[in-house]
Amino acid sequence: MQVNAPAPTEEDIRAIIVPLASLEGPLLPMLHALQDSYGHVPQTAVPVLADVLNLGRAEVHGVISFYHDFRDAPAGRHVLRICRAEACQSMGANSLAESTFRKLGISWHDTTRNGAVTVEPVYCLGLCACAPAVMLDDRVVGRVDDARMDKLLSEAGA
Amino acid sequence: MKIYVPIDSAAKALGADEVAETIAREAKSRGIEARIIRNGTRGMIWLEPLVEIDQGQGRIGYGPVTPEDVPALLDGKLDSLGPVEEIPFFARQTRLTFARCGVIDPLDLDDYRAHGGLAGLRRAAAMSQADIIAEVTKSGLRGRGGAGFPTGIKWKTVMEAEAPQKYIVCNADEGDSGTFADRMIMEGDPFTLIEGMAIAGLGVGATRGYVYLRSEYPDAIRVMNEAVRIARRNGVLGPDVLDSGRAFDMEIRMGAGAYVCGEETSLLNSLEGKRGVVRAKPPLPALEGFLGRPTVVNNVISLATVPVIFEKGAQTYADLGIGRSRGTVTLQIAGNVRHGGLFETGFGVTLGEIVNEIGGGTASGRPVKAVQVGGPLGAYMPANKFDTPTGYEEFDRNGGLIGHAGLVVFDDSADMLKMARFAMEFCAVESCGKCTPCRIGAVRGVETIDRIAEGDMAATELLTDLCETMKDGSLCALGGFTPLPVMSALTHFPDDFACHKEAAE
Ligand SMILES: Cc1cc2nc3c(=O)[nH]c(=O)nc-3n(C[C@H](O)[C@H](O)[C@H](O)COP(=O)(O)O)c2cc1C
Ligand code: SF4
Ligand code: FES
Numbered sequence: 001m002q003v004n005a006p007a008p009t010e011e012d013i014r015a016i017i018v019p020l021a022s023l024e025g026p027l028l029p030m031l032h033a034l035q036d037s038y039g040h041v042p043q044t045a046v047p048v049l050a051d052v053l054n055l056g057r058a059e060v061h062g063v064i065s066f067y068h069d070f071r072d073a074p075a076g077r078h079v080l081r082i083c084r085a086e087a088c089q090s091m092g093a094n095s096l097a098e099s100t101f102r103k104l105g106i107s108w109h110d111t112t113r114n115g116a117v118t119v120e121p122v123y124c125l126g127l128c129a130c131a132p133a134v135m136l137d138d139r140v141v142g143r144v145d146d147a148r149m150d151k152l153l154s155e156a157g158a
Numbered sequence: 159m160k161i162y163v164p165i166d167s168a169a170k171a172l173g174a175d176e177v178a179e180t181i182a183r184e185a186k187s188r189g190i191e192a193r194i195i196r197n198g199t200r201g202m203i204w205l206e207p208l209v210e211i212d213q214g215q216g217r218i219g220y221g222p223v224t225p226e227d228v229p230a231l232l233d234g235k236l237d238s239l240g241p242v243e244e245i246p247f248f249a250r251q252t253r254l255t256f257a258r259c260g261v262i263d264p265l266d267l268d269d270y271r272a273h274g275g276l277a278g279l280r281r282a283a284a285m286s287q288a289d290i291i292a293e294v295t296k297s298g299l300r301g302r303g304g305a306g307f308p309t310g311i312k313w314k315t316v317m318e319a320e321a322p323q324k325y326i327v328c329n330a331d332e333g334d335s336g337t338f339a340d341r342m343i344m345e346g347d348p349f350t351l352i353e354g355m356a357i358a359g360l361g362v363g364a365t366r367g368y369v370y371l372r373s374e375y376p377d378a379i380r381v382m383n384e385a386v387r388i389a390r391r392n393g394v395l396g397p398d399v400l401d402s403g404r405a406f407d408m409e410i411r412m413g414a415g416a417y418v419c420g421e422e423t424s425l426l427n428s429l430e431g432k433r434g435v436v437r438a439k440p441p442l443p444a445l446e447g448f449l450g451r452p453t454v455v456n457n458v459i460s461l462a463t464v465p466v467i468f469e470k471g472a473q474t475y476a477d478l479g480i481g482r483s484r485g486t487v488t489l490q491i492a493g494n495v496r497h498g499g500l501f502e503t504g505f506g507v508t509l510g511e512i513v514n515e516i517g518g519g520t521a522s523g524r525p526v527k528a529v530q531v532g533g534p535l536g537a538y539m540p541a542n543k544f545d546t547p548t549g550y551e552e553f554d555r556n557g558g559l560i561g562h563a564g565l566v567v568f569d570d571s572a573d574m575l576k577m578a579r580f581a582m583e584f585c586a587v588e589s590c591g592k593c594t595p596c597r598i599g600a601v602r603g604v605e606t607i608d609r610i611a612e613g614d615m616a617a618t619e620l621l622t623d624l625c626e627t628m629k630d631g632s633l634c635a636l637g638g639f640t641p642l643p644v645m646s647a648l649t650h651f652p653d654d655f656a657c658h659k660e661a662a663e
Contacts, residue, residue: 024449025411027431032373032412055432062584066433067414070371081374084337085584086530086577087566090493091521123417123584125374125536126338127171128566129203129491138376142171 008038011047021052028064031070040076054157070097075118076111079137087128091143098130100149104158117158159192161185162210162217165262165378166345168201168338172222174207179207180225184232198346200260201500203245206298211240217242228624247497247516252478254470254486255463256502259346264381267388270349277357277392278468282357283402287317294464297472298484300560301591302339303329303420303457304532304561304635306483306550309464314452315444316362320454320518322327324364326355326406327429327455329446330371331413331420333429334533336492336564340458342500344371344378347462348385349394352408354461357468358454359406367408368448369458370425373415382410417588421634422455424590435590436634457562459488478504483549493530493566510544512568524569530577532561533583535639538574538647557646559639574651578644579607585640599628603644610655618648 005116017030018035030049034041041064050057064070082097099118101107111118127133130142144152162179163169178194185192202208204629207230219242220231230236241244246306252261262269267448270276282290318322328351344351345346355367371379386408387397397405411429413419419428423437426448447453467475475485483505488513491498496518513519513529520526528538537558539546546556553560568577582603589597603624609617625641632638648655 014573025430028411028414028428031414055341063431063433066435067416069413069415086580087336087493087564089577090566090568090572090646101230122374122415123588124333124337125167126341127168128336128338128493128564129495130168130172130206131493133171135374137460140167140171140377142168 007044007061008042010048011061013042013045013060014052017045017049017052019142027053027055027060031064035070040071042150043072076115078117078137078158080117081120081122081125081127082154083123083133085124085126085128086123086142089133093132096144096146096149099146100153103150103153108138112158117153159190160195160212161192162195162197163207163263164199165196165377166206166342167375168203168342169199169206169208170377172203172206172399173224176225177207177209177228180228181232182229188232190232194570195263195462197262198259199342199500201243201256201342202245203499204497205239205245208239210244230348230531232420234399234401235423239446245416246370246465247499247501247550250516251502252486252504253502254457254466254475255350255355256343256347256500257466258350259343264346264348265384265388267349267392268579270347274354274392274469275349275465276400278465279353279356279394280400281468283400283404287361287363289415290357291317292467293472294361294431297467297468297475298479298482299460299463299475300550301457302459302463302484302488302562304334304559306560309456309460312444313358313362313660315442316364316452316454319445321447321452323361324449325448325451325453326358326362326364326367326408327453328367328369328458328461329420329422329425329455330369330375330458330501331417331425332372332375332458332562333417333420334535334562334564336530336533336566337490337562338492338564339488339490339500339562341375341378343458343462344375345381348381349389350462350465351458352385352389352394354397355408356406357464358456358461360399360402360404362452362454364397364454365405365407367406368429369408369410369414370419370429371410372413373620379410385624386410393554417584417592418590418634418636421636425455426453435592438633441498459562480504480506480547480549481551482554487548487560487563489548490562490564491567492564494520494522494569495567496521502625503547505604506547509539509546509548509565510541512548512565513544517565517567520567520569522569522571522649523569526567527570527572528568528574528577528647530566530643531564532559532570534581535559535635535642536561537642538568538577538650540650559642574647574654575607578647579604579611581640581643582607585636589636590634593631593637595631596633596640599624599631599637600640603628603640607644615656621648
């Protein structure tokens, strides 16, 4: 994720989305592809998407804002998702989240000041039989206690 | 020697990758000739990483294995669990949908075939469309995604619809807390889902399929994509499915973190690239679904159960179960429970048997307080409902629902007022925004529960009214069923709502 990279040009964006235009229902795959490349969906992509898909800009914007996954600004270098759903709560997810926040001095959706970690809530990772669960980027971790969390945070440079 | 180390994400979340790496390294340094196979999980999550060693006399289980255990494991000095299929939790199951999960290498098509894979599709490929539908109907299979709608009836509607293009859409959004059966089978036996979708395609005359898979499951997405490529390369998918002269192909699509997109019409909107807002029914998706075309929308487990129905025959499947709930239920036992995991058995086993006997009670060792069955829209069942048998109608009669068959166990430290508040909060966060009782009602619900927590007991009446309004005025089950966990918490655990008052006084 190039946080300081210059804003992508229209050509950059077209190069990513045009190959997907022949899919049935191409908008979500396009948004995922953009977010994969830039760590977020750049504002400059909205008019290009609207043009390629023959949609209004407001419509494109409405889709982007509907989904929790799409960001309008880059996250930290790592994203830590802590599961907040019921099975994880039954195994102490709430206190795990609270103690993590105390350590980092941040809360949901915030990024640590050094830009290392953004913490997000997630509602179930399908790891409900080894709760509480978290995901650091694409890596899943189960039965997370404070010690395991400390290890993850230090690996992530928080 | 063959050594199996699961690649399922629950096993990975408990350290299976490190164990597999250590085994590879240690085996090499000891000069042991070992083939390491990354299988799916058997579903006994409390034993993960569950390593199995086969030296020609069956698979012996060890677990949970840590990297530090590996030298002893390879020296034959680690205590074993015995033959893995004789572990009581596993031995007492009836594994049909999950017959291969944990047994085979998920992406080895030959292994799949050697374990009964493709037999169902081969049989279906020789049948007429009407006979395929009749077979599914006869099996009694009902949708495993939550609503329990008879699969055969849905397929018949799509089969009879005239259209230039029809679709099979697999609902792999699995957003309910306490559920992981979809994930487990997609990671552990992905060809089963592909085979089920192909049979559905042949049955209704659809040549194209999509799996709408939640973005929270990157491992499942990777495995499914690879499995589709392998299936295509081997003629399981494509213009001539298993040389039948009939076409079916499919793609994997990733969701974008919206719970409501598990609702079938919201899912279709999302798949089309729109906001995941729920559509009013009619029209039924079966008649006007994806891009306005006739579409079968089925849950992963519904579709993944179809191959075994065709392999073993509808009657064999229908012979299991109770009442109108035929076949097997794929229970997911989760939360504060000693033996958590996937347990497949004929419908009819009672809630109490599942929680106390199979699950072994709580992980904390404290008494069980409540079990939420069926995800965030399901009821909190107290211990005095533990004689409820698993069955769609049986649960309904007892004020609950089976949903996707996930069970979340809570011990006596759980505060049911907080759980009720969470149910409302979740509804507020995930509402698609179309109906006021859901969008605004859920926010009011949180506020009202906060008032109860502050000692305003009059607010319980308000909460009850609000729940009535949500139930009656919501278009889909998100707004319509959130009252279920809330009211079951209030009804069965009134002390958790009253003690706050005393504390405030
Ligand atoms: C809010 C909401 C979320 C849902 N989530 C899922 C889900 O994650 N997976 C699923 O299969 N069905 C889900 N459903 C049920 C689907 O609408 C639909 O009934 C199901 O996909 C049909 O497939 P089946 O007949 O095989 O169960 C959900 C329903 C609602 C109202
Ligand atoms: S009940 Fe809620 S989620 Fe369902 S359609 Fe209405 S607003 Fe959308
Ligand atoms: S509830 Fe946390 S992983 Fe399912």
